[in-house]
Amino acid sequence: MPNSNPYDWIDRALNAIHQAKWYRQETTFDGAPGATIEHEGRSLLNFASNDYLGLAADPRVRQAAIAAIEAHGTGSTGSRLLSGDRPIHRQLERAIADLKQTDDAIVFSSGYLANIGTLVAIVGRRDLVLGDRYNHSCLRLGVAAAGATLMDYEHADPLDLAYLLDRHRADFRRLVIATDSVFSMDGDLCPLPQILELAELYGGMVLELIQMGTLSKALGSLGGYVAGSAKLIDFLRNRAPSWIYTTALSPADTGAALAAIEIVRSEPERRVQLRENVAYVRAAIAQLTAAVPGRFRLLPSDSPILCLEVANVATVLRDGQALRDRGIFVSAVRPPTVPTSRLRLTVMATHDRSQLDQLIAALGDIAAF
Ligand SMILES: Cc1ncc(COP(=O)(O)O)c(C=O)c1O
Structure with a gap:
């Protein structure tokens, strides 16, 4: 009979995941979903939701x-x-x-x-x-x-x-x-x-x-x-x-x-508003990527999902945290989910203009480092 523990491989596999910086964990939010969400007692602007039309809390x-x-x-x-x-x-x-x-x-x-x-x-x-x-x-x-x-x-x-x-x-x-x-x-x-x-x-x-x-x-x-x-x-x-x-x-x-x-x-106006919001953010990001060449690359998109590709895993994790420090929640996605690291922003119909402007300002801020 082999005397090793048959579950030992799980430790080794988890270690390998950590070493590759592929370890993932949930972020827990309180309250109802919407353009803002509650995290650890703070309200964050939510640019990570699939609730594009803002219906989950309607x-x-x-x-x-x-x-x-x-x-x-x-x-x-x-x-x-x-x-x-x-x-x-x-x-x-x-x-x-x-x-x-x-x-x-x-x-x-x-x-x-x-x-x-x-x-x-x-x-x-x-x-x-x-x-x-x-x-x-x-x-x-x-x-x-x-x-x-x-x-x-x-x-x-x-x-x-x-x-x-x-x-x-x-x-x-x-x-x-x-x-x-x-x-x-x-x-x-x-x-x-x-x-x-x-x-x-x-x-x-x-x-x-x-x-x-x-x-x-x-x-x-x-x-x-x-x-x-x-x-x-x-x-x-x-x-x-x-x-x-x-x-x-x-x-x-x-x-x-x-x-x-x-x-x-x-309420077709919800979809119209969503398209307007996406166009607004996309145009601002295009200006930003032109102003700071090489820092972010906006991946081709025809939807409310806008992805900013960055250099590597360490950068996307740092950028995700820097945005969170500025009150904005976006998903930092990385291999093995995707081939290259990226900030994944999702725009909602229920974001108002000032919330979109806060996102754009925060991206401008973090682009500088
Ligand atoms: C392209 C695509 N297919 C399938 C799914 C799975 O859908 P669901 O979340 O309802 O399981 C998703 C999203 O999660 C998706 O983006």
Whole structure:
């Protein structure tokens, strides 16, 4: 019998993570989410939230979650196919299908589970998934769980995708091209028209057109969905294990998402304000990067996610802390989450002009050192 402790490797692995400066930890916030958040008794300006439209603390969304709990309790108490189905689940799925202009939709307990379950359902060992190199972790894990072959094409590069299709398509049964729409750690968009053209040419499905989305970000709730044809959704209800074998989305999350969709529909001005805020910050950052060349590089972005690439891990950690000292919270992201270290800023519709100006002033301040 070996006399070493079979769990010793965890210590060694943790040490290696620390040495590589890859160790990550939660930062805990108090109070409700919004343009400002409470941390250790201080109020910080929040430029790290996925709640782009400011709905996670909206009184109408909160009230809908409370009403759903009052009507249906706190837990769904079973999977959708057994005892967990409630009328609000179908109402939410119909509302999503309406919003996305598809026949139908299916809601999962998270976006992460939506992608895994969908891939496991639609591909297997004889199939090929071509994925953008920067795709979200759940797409990668979904392909692995499905047992399909994953090949990465260079980020947002249709030429590389075409090259791989030409070389490998014929060796496989089904083909899926899987891409994030908005790359969450960069902020740029996938080249959808070219991807659709290639998918048609090579007889592939597109896991973007089989539209997967999250309820956990702009809708201020928790959960994920797939929207698509009636047949696809019917098939997923029968074959997506992360939907079949897990407890149905909670009443509170379901009620909140339904209310949020209604607000998104009836208040388009929120999206207009978000776009204005993003344009304002982006223009100011462009001026700053021109004034202090080499200090930050603004990565290409077409979304509320703006990433400032910096020299290395030590710099991003120092910059993140320096911003926090100035009352501003942004995410400092670094390998292994992303290939290069960067400050990841997310702009919200509910930031006011003076809050945006404080961010810009603080970035100007830290650019000087
Ligand atoms: C591109 C992408 N896909 C999937 C997910 C997972 O969604 P969720 O947070 O609802 O699990 C996220 C965000 O976390 C994402 O940015």
